[in-house]
Amino acid sequence: MENSDSGGLAACRPPPQIQLQALKTPQVIAAKASLATSTPEVTMVAKSETGRARIWNTKNLALRLGADLISAASAAVLIAPIISIIDRSIMENASGRRTLSASLKSSLGSLLRHPHRAILSKPFALIFALYGGTYLTANALDTAVSTTRNLPPTHVTSGTGKFAASSTANIGLCIYKDQVFVRLFGPPGITPRPVTLPSYLLFAVRDCLTIFASFNVPPLLGPALSRRLQDKGLHRYVSGQTLAQFAAPAAVQLFSTPVHLLGLDMYNRPGALAGGWRDRWAAVKKNWGVSTLARICRIVPAFGVGGVVNMKVRRSLMERLA
Numbered sequence: 248m249e250n251s252d253s254g255g256l257a258a259c260r261p262p263p264q265i266q267l268q269a270l271k272t273p274q275v276i277a278a279k280a281s282l283a284t285s286t287p288e289v290t291m292v293a294k295s296e297t298g299r300a301r302i303w304n305t306k307n308l309a310l311r312l313g314a315d316l317i318s319a320a321s322a323a324v325l326i327a328p329i330i331s332i333i334d335r336s337i338m339e340n341a342s343g344r345r346t347l348s349a350s351l352k353s354s355l356g357s358l359l360r361h362p363h364r365a366i367l368s369k370p371f372a373l374i375f376a377l378y379g380g381t382y383l384t385a386n387a388l389d390t391a392v393s394t395t396r397n398l399p400p401t402h403v404t405s406g407t408g409k410f411a412a413s414s415t416a417n418i419g420l421c422i423y424k425d426q427v428f429v430r431l432f433g434p435p436g437i438t439p440r441p442v443t444l445p446s447y448l449l450f451a452v453r454d455c456l457t458i459f460a461s462f463n464v465p466p467l468l469g470p471a472l473s474r475r476l477q478d479k480g481l482h483r484y485v486s487g488q489t490l491a492q493f494a495a496p497a498a499v500q501l502f503s504t505p506v507h508l509l510g511l512d513m514y515n516r517p518g519a520l521a522g523g524w525r526d527r528w529a530a531v532k533k534n535w536g537v538s539t540l541a542r543i544c545r546i547v548p549a550f551g552v553g554g555v556v557n558m559k560v561r562r563s564l565m566e567r568l569a
Contacts, residue, residue: 302397307568308390311400314564315386322557323379326548328358330378331370333545334424337538338432341511347537369431373424377417378549382557384416385409389561400565403558414458422450429514442514449510453503460499461550465491492554496546504539505531 336350345353358365365371388409393402426447430439465488473487508531516530 304397318557318561319379319382321560322553323375326553327374331374338428342434342515377420380420381417385413410462418454425450446510446514453506456503460495464495493551496550497543500542
C-alpha cells in the first residue's frame with residue numbers, strides 16, 4: 248500500500264527543477280529573446296526610415312567645403328596654363344591678329360621664360376575662374392546632398408540636378424570669359440566694344456553642346472563601347488566608359504567649333520552681313536579645321552585630366568574627413 252501510494256504521488260509530482268533548467272538551451276534562450284524584442288525593433292526601423300530625411304551629416308562640414316575648394320583649385324591651376332594659351336591662339340587666329348601657330352609659339356615661349364607672368368595674367372585668371380568655378384559647383388552640390396541625406400562625405404551624385412548646376416556655372420563663366428577674350432585679342436587697331444547678343448547666344452549654344460557631350464553622352468555610349476571592346480579583347484587596356492568620356496567631348500567639337508567661330512566673326516566683323524551669310528560662312532570654313540583641332544586639344548585636359556584630378560583629390564580628402 249505504501250509502495251502504491253508513493254507510486255501515485257510520484258506520478259502526480261511535478262517534474263524536477265533540473266529538467267526545466269535542461270530545457271534552457273542557447274537556442275531556446277535566443278528564441279525567447281527574439282520574441283521579447285521583435286516588436287520594439289520593428290518600431291525602431293520604422294522610425295528610422297521615416298526620420299531619415301531629418302538627420303543631417305554635418306560632421307566636419309566646414310572642412311569638407313574646404314576640401315571641395317582645394318580639389319577644384321588643384322584641377323583648375325593644373326589645366327589653366329595650357330587652356331589659356333589655346334583659347335588665346337584661337338581668338339587671335341580668328342581676329343587676324345596672328346596665325347594659330349605663331350600665337351601658340353609666342354605664348355608657350357612666354358610661359359617657359361616667364362612662368363610667373365603667365366600665372367598672374369588675366370587670361371590665366373579667367374580660365375582658372377572658369378574651371379575652378381565649374382568644379383567647385385559640382386563638388387559643393389555633392390557635399391550638400393551628402394549632408395542633407397546623411398550620406399558619407401565621399402558620395403558623388405549624378406543626374407539632372409548636377410548637370411543643371413554644373414552647366415549653368417560653366418556656361419555663365421565661359422560667356423564672361425569669352426567676352427573678355429574677344430576684347431583682349433580682337434582685331435588690331437580697333438577699339439574694344441561690348442559683345443553683342445547674337446555672339447552671346449552662339450557662345451551659349453557652343454557650351455551647351457560641349458556640356459551635353461561631356462555629361463550626358465558618355466553614360467549612353469559607354470556600355471556599347473564596352474561590349475565592342477570586350478568582343479575584340481581590348482577591354483583589358485581601356486574601358487568603354489573612359490573612352491566615351493574622352494571621345495564624346497572631342498568629337499562634338501566638329502559641330503561646336505563653327506558655332507564658336509561664327510560668334511567670333513559676328514563680333515570681329517559686325518558689318519560683314521552686307522556681303523551675305525556666304526561671306527561669314529567662308530570665314531568660318533577657312534578656320535574650321537585648325538580651330539577644331541585646337542579645341543579638341545583644349546577639351547581633353549579640361550574635361551578629361553581636370554575632371555580626374557578634381558575627383559581623386561576630393562575623394563582622398565573626404566576619406567580623411569569621414
